[in-house]
Amino acid sequence: MSKATEISSHDAGATAAHEDHHEHHIPKGVMRWILTTNHKDIGTLYLWFSFIMFLTGGAMAMVIRAELFQPGLQIVEPDFFNQMTTVHGLIMVFGAVMPAFVGLANWLIPMMIGAPDMALPRMNNWSFWILPFAFAILLASLFTEGGGPNFGWTFYAPLSTTYSNDSTALFVFSVHIMGISSIMGAINVIVTIFNMRAPGMNWMKMPLFVWTWLITAFLLIAVMPVLAGAVTMVLTDKFFGTSFFDAAGGGDPVMFQHIFWFFGHPEVYIMILPAFGIISHIVPTFARKPLFGYASMVYATASIALLSFIVWAHHMFTTGMPVYMEMFFMFATMLISVPTGVKVFNWVATMWRGSMTFEVPMLFALAFIVLFTIGGLSGLMLAITPVDFQYHDTYFVVAHFHYVLVSGAIFSIMAAVYYWLPKWTGRMFNIGLAKTHFWCSLISVNVLFFPMHFVGLAGMPRRIPDYSLQFADYNQWISIGGFAFGLSQLIFLAVVIQACRKQGEPVSDRVWEGANGLEWEIPSPAPYHTFETPPVVK
């Protein structure tokens, strides 16, 4: 991979000179952000939007944890509690994690492959600006008469059909817009990668973040339309008298789960594959060694993506399926641990005998590797059909997917922000504050999610505002960890705001001593327009 990053100095110089010329054309004011077609502007918009959604969804998690601090009904009504779990999930999945990765893709993919911009810049703007509107609709539904969606982010029928409130229509159409946004973003990423790589950057020289996003984008285009189909059927079942998910009309509520999870399982990998790409950039930089097993990383990513289409029913082992299907989905699921294991092995092998240093991005990357592996292993436990009958719908599941999504996906996003932020702003962020953020997050995230394994195994059900007395101690710890984790993210906000306000030491073009890739060849901060003349990759 290091070969991919050598560009001829002549080209780099020419590009830099060219960019100076363009610096004058940066538009000013609010309209810059509304009308922009620039991939860096749109990347910034996505990242800030995702951060705001992360804090919004986080505030809802705080409500959940406050209610669960003690057994009994304390602070909120059960129906509002259900709305909080639902909207927390929807916001974190569709509003925080996915837009953050799209923002990183916007910033980084053109710079990594030597392209002047995304392939379809106007559509790029459109796919961002419909998102705030979609979430405005979703959040507004909380204030309607009867409240917002309260059926869980998975909106299982008949909770979302027979037993839901009227605002389900708002939920359905906001999900439609989120889907449109994701599909357009994904089409843009794929076309950019297929069509705009610099001369000489052939497939197996492509940086891994680009590879993982290419495969992620394919998954998005394949499954977001299926989600659109699912919400459409929910809409017609609820409002127009169809019976897709109603046995009295020949349908089946379990059919909802099949359709939903056919979307939902690839969706899980949509939220983790770009994270794998990020970690595969950071670990080699701070181990000062090329990535171990580049080709196997590419093949492992592709295998995970393909397998993701044939494992969906492991989410529904307890809902009624013939035994041979349960066996199939169990073994197919376990098969995924092979390519995932290859990845973890490769990261560890990259560090083996490297000259390691522990800058902030590396700290997050290491935490990712350890904590994501914990989440992966609890996933393997859940994959075993007979024991899943015990774990299903308990806090063990909550612990599992928060380990892979918070200390997995979110930690990788934070690692990426710390890694590339100096390139974006031209200044080094406040390292002391960033390390404080890391240690506070690392400790609190484990206080928050690790005890959930225990209460889950002991039988505490998820999505219930009350619980038996014997779970009280652990739940207090969990809530304390939750509040601490939530507060820790305000430190992150402070670091990012400082960096955006250009406080801190100016950084060199390469920023990190061991960094490799086209994005480190251009000046820091990255000029508004880069690679208008494509570099030649040797």
Next chain:
Amino acid sequence: MQQSYEKYYVPAQSPWPIVGAVALFLIAVGAANVVMEYSNQSDGYGPYILALGLVVLLVMIVGWFKNQIDESMAGLYSAQLGRSYRQGMTWFIFSEIMFFGAFFGALFYARMISVPWLGGASNNAMTNAVLWPEFQALWPLVTTPGGTTTEAMGPAGLPTINTIILLISSVTLHFAHVGLEKNKRKQLAWMLGATIALGGIFLFFQVQEYIHAYRDLGLTLQSGIYGNTFFLLTGFHGMHVTLGTIILLVLFFRVLKGHFTPDNHFAFQAGAWYWHFVDVVWVMLFLFVYVL
């Protein structure tokens, strides 16, 4: 190789995406309100918001496409940009295939799994005996477990005629494309016009069929899973034919204005791909909804 990387056209700021975002917002809010008002039998602002959203969307499409066409006619586009557009369109059609896949999936699930199970198949004898002992698992499902009855829509008559119409329209569109590539403008215009006419006839017959279903057969959106899959599959297909016909109509007027050359006609190609895709969906529909 070197040539194709020379200059990639990156448009300056554009007002159209934000107009389009506002349009989608109004459409979503309007449509959601229409749906809620419909189910509550109440009056409200829903239809007006929806209509406003559609108007704004129309303004956006016209404005955006005008930009796009002007840039194309001004020769700003490179071969590389043409490839971007073609690939983008291909992936868009792939997403559409997956959208229809969700509804075909529901159809197959109902036919292969949920209806037979309700009738006691596999190891579900007790499901049948306890829930709806009278229920017979048959497809088309003319009597639902809950007791709603309807009549099935067979393939004979209108559906077969419509299949033939759409298949012919794919052929005429292909010859329009051939005309374009050989620079035979007359063949292009006539064949494209014929395709649009066939699309229109198809839609007309489709409306007739819906009237027949509602009036004569008692086949409605409420008649259980058979009617649900029938109307959602044919309905979404009909919406796509409508959209395709509008696209072809726009292309037709552009052809009359002398747009498109034998080697620069992305919009035509995209419209043609879309039309062929809609035809393929119909063939699948005809097979699985009407015949089998």
